[in-house]
Amino acid sequence: MISKEEIKHIAELSMLNLSEEEIQKYTVNMQDIVEFANKVNSLDTEGITESAFALDTFNVFRKDEVRESFDREELLKNAPSSNGEAYSLPSMMN
Amino acid sequence: MEYEVIIGLEVHAELSTKTKIYCGCSTEFGGDPNTHCCPVCTGMPGALPVLNEKVVEYAVRAGLATGCEIARESKQDRKNYFYPDTPRAYQISQYDLPLCEHGHVDINVGEMSKTIGITRIHIEDDAGKLVHDGYTGGTLVDLNRAGVPLIEIVSEPDMRSAEEAVAYVEKLKGILEYIGVSDCKMQEGSLRADVNLSIRPVGQEKFGTRTETKNLNSFRSIARCIEFEIARQKEVLESGGVVLQETRRWDDEAGEGYAMRTKEEANDYRYFPEPDLMPIRLSEEYIQNIKDTLPELPESRRARYISEIGLPEYDAGIITSSKHLSDFFEAAVAVCGNAKSVSNWIMTDIIRIAKDKGVEYNELPFTAENLAKLIMLIDKGTISSAIAKKVFEEMVETGENPEKIVEAKGLVQISDEGAIKEVVDRIVAANPQSIADYKAGKDRALGFLVGQCMKEMKGKGNPQILNKLILEHLNK
Numbered sequence A: 001m002i003s004k005e006e007i008k009h010i011a012e013l014s015m016l017n018l019s020e021e022e023i024q025k026y027t028v029n030m031q032d033i034v035e036f037a038n039k040v041n042s043l044d045t046e047g048i049t050e051s052a053f054a055l056d057t058f059n060v061f062r063k064d065e066v067r068e069s070f071d072r073e074e075l076l077k078n079a080p081s082s083n084g085e086a087y088s089l090p091s092m093m094n
Numbered sequence B: 001m002e003y004e005v006i007i008g009l010e011v012h013a014e015l016s017t018k019t020k021i022y023c024g025c026s027t028e029f030g031g032d033p034n035t036h037c038c039p040v041c042t043g044m045p046g047a048l049p050v051l052n053e054k055v056v057e058y059a060v061r062a063g064l065a066t067g068c069e070i071a072r073e074s075k076q077d078r079k080n081y082f083y084p085d086t087p088r089a090y091q092i093s094q095y096d097l098p099l100c101e102h103g104h105v106d107i108n109v110g111e112m113s114k115t116i117g118i119t120r121i122h123i124e125d126d127a128g129k130l131v132h133d134g135y136t137g138g139t140l141v142d143l144n145r146a147g148v149p150l151i152e153i154v155s156e157p158d159m160r161s162a163e164e165a166v167a168y169v170e171k172l173k174g175i176l177e178y179i180g181v182s183d184c185k186m187q188e189g190s191l192r193a194d195v196n197l198s199i200r201p202v203g204q205e206k207f208g209t210r211t212e213t214k215n216l217n218s219f220r221s222i223a224r225c226i227e228f229e230i231a232r233q234k235e236v237l238e239s240g241g242v243v244l245q246e247t248r249r250w251d252d253e254a255g256e257g258y259a260m261r262t263k264e265e266a267n268d269y270r271y272f273p274e275p276d277l278m279p280i281r282l283s284e285e286y287i288q289n290i291k292d293t294l295p296e297l298p299e300s301r302r303a304r305y306i307s308e309i310g311l312p313e314y315d316a317g318i319i320t321s322s323k324h325l326s327d328f329f330e331a332a333v334a335v336c337g338n339a340k341s342v343s344n345w346i347m348t349d350i351i352r353i354a355k356d357k358g359v360e361y362n363e364l365p366f367t368a369e370n371l372a373k374l375i376m377l378i379d380k381g382t383i384s385s386a387i388a389k390k391v392f393e394e395m396v397e398t399g400e401n402p403e404k405i406v407e408a409k410g411l412v413q414i415s416d417e418g419a420i421k422e423v424v425d426r427i428v429a430a431n432p433q434s435i436a437d438y439k440a441g442k443d444r445a446l447g448f449l450v451g452q453c454m455k456e457m458k459g460k461g462n463p464q465i466l467n468k469l470i471l472e473h474l475n476k
């Protein structure tokens, strides 16, 4: 069971301010998600080796070669706020 | 009450790859803010990371150089936390299957030698930089460093003092430089350490509560932070309090540590396997190949300098602590063949010059070859040691070839007995008091006479012959 306290904790870690209504809603949502994932646990996995991935793919590497970076102006278009050189935020230091 | 101090370190080293860990952006230091960035390293939704193969190779190299076991199967995980220096809101690190485990390095503190265990070495990406915006009072984010590859080297809690901790970091720095995986420039933050520290009454088996002080980027701040934290924890215990488990920061200017606000240290990272990156599988052949191409390590060079060249242990340790210095030593010895003399010049003058000028040993103003030439001039008797010091100072200023300096300044030593005797006779005749003093047992008088003769000969007299001739006079 997912508790309201767990939702509040996760919200706090993610720096989200949730209303009482939202907490209620996400508690139900999250419970559904966990139940869905739990279905996997009901499968018989006898004789199957443990793995972290579903695909049998490994060693997908890239050569250490420099590629041109993105245009800064383009990148900063995605910033809610910028000074033209850097992403700009409310003060994080005090 | 006597306490035992327990220290473990987490050392982060930026790898000297050309590109970032998951994209082709350059890792070059400096550069205008946010010009080494792309959708991958700025965490744009939908951008896919692809692992840089050099990162794996460098981490394996570091693991092999520190006696680690290399994982045949490894994976990467998301470490979730919300902070604006990490635009994805997670760092990609390794949780339960790191690339390297169970290694060790040996350190020397004074006469004592000790083995420090390495728990694990894993790969991860660095965060961006937050800068205070003086104009608006807000915070600016520069993501040039975001995605630069790091290895995190986690030690066992095997250190018992600030001295041991510093020796351990020095040792790691040396090894990483030798194997060429990191430039370890502490002032640029490419090598930094987190200190985990607890104390317990001597004899008590249970560990005390530990604190973690983050992001120390000089040997001096590591040592000072440890001394501060030991004193602080003692004071807490002795006044009847309890040490809280907390994350702390070190203010080097103020010379004191302080606890971070609890909000900043939500240690609940909710790790899970990174679904965008496939597992890493390493073959025996791949690992053996890296093992075979590992360069000679400081420990082996040190042993060789002691047993084959006959250097004192202390000198061998100092010279091999830096790859650049050790390379300089070997290059000079290769030319002049006089290892003892090269070692003496390093221990006395070269370390001092590097410190005064604030340069690395590969940035000295003169070459190893020129130092070797200077030594050969002394060994052949062309110049005296005293003159050699003057030539050396000239080399430091100009980087000029010592043979040219000696020639241009007419510094060739005078070894002609007749010429020296003429000066000695004159000086001795002019200083009858010194002869009387010497006969009365004042050895200083000999030094005085040698000094006077040398002055007369502008430092160019062969000191052995000079000494011999003066003593002949005195013992008449």
Ligand SMILES: [Zn+2]
Binding pocket: B020, B023, B024, B025, B036, B037, B038, B039, B040, B041, B042, B147
């Ligand atoms: Zn990038």
